[in-house]
Amino acid sequence: MTTLAPSTGTRVRPIAYVLAAVVSVQFGGALAAVLVPLIGASATVTMRLLISALLMVTVIRPRLRGRSREAWRAGLFFGAALAGMNFAFYQSLATLPLGVAVTVEFLGPLALSAVLSRRLRDVAAVAAALAGVVLISQALTVPWHELDLTGIVWALLAGAGWSAYILGSRSAGRHFDQLDGLAVALVVAAVLVTPLGVATAHAPALTWGVLAGGVGIALLSSVLPYSLELLALRSIPPAVFGILLSLEPAVAALAGLLVLDQGLAPLQLLGMGLVVAASAVVMVGGTPEAGTPERTGV
Secondary structure (H helix, E strand, C coil): CCCCCCCHHHHHHHHHHHHHHHHHHHHHHHHHHHHHHHHCHHHHHHHHHHHHHHHHHHHHCCCCCCCCHHHHHHHHHHHHHHHHHHHHHHHHHCCCCHHHHHHHHCHHHHHHHHHHHCCHHHHHHHHHHHHHHHHHCCCCCCCHHHCCHHHHHHHHHHHHHHHHHHHHHHHHHCCCCCCHHHHHHHHHHHHHHHHHHHHHCCHHHCCHHHHHHHHHHHHHHHHHHHHHHHHHCCCCCHHHHHHHHCCHHHHHHHHHHHHHCCCCCHHHHHHHHHHHHHHHHHHCCCCCCCCCCCCCCC
């Protein structure tokens, strides 16, 4: 019996899905960076999570009955991690260029992968990524008092939230089918951030155009990439998926340049290159425990 080899289109299609998801997420982040100065970071992330939760619940219709206490604990932790990750990331967008924020945030999943794999190569890769973050933060070229330390701290907190998100995603995946856990987590995250978002929103700026921008962020940062990656993961090796996600800092820099006119200095680009390379190294031959950096939804 002869087995036909997969066609070129079959092999390329899932890669195209992941690349499209990466572009979608980062241009969604660029759109969010446009709204942050208008209505505030907290209101922007609130609008994004509320719309994303509404869309995902409507489309997925998660099953809620018959869930155990363990399942609900996992769902609540997943949602809290999602809320913290997105809240911190959007706060960093208030002062940092998009490419810088995404690059610094990448330290979270990289460090988690290195800890879980316990390979010396991964530890060295994280050290290289840390050096890259030092370069992209301009700590070596800008006086200390001029550094945007607040933005850097928010981005680091977003990275820690990303690590918690990965752990929460795996825990929820053991109790919920397919994307049910994500839909539940989005609802929890929206509930957690909404009070602060409403309290700090600049109400006069909440025009129909801004609301349309919120819908665009939800589609670009959540609905479209999650759908594309779900299709891709059916036929693409996890290591390849992880390597493709490693391109996110570079794509974020491109989105920042094209949409926000945020250029980066040569040393910052070098630092970004170190982070991308370190991420690719960690993802190649990753252990099942280390896994890949699941979608952040940023």
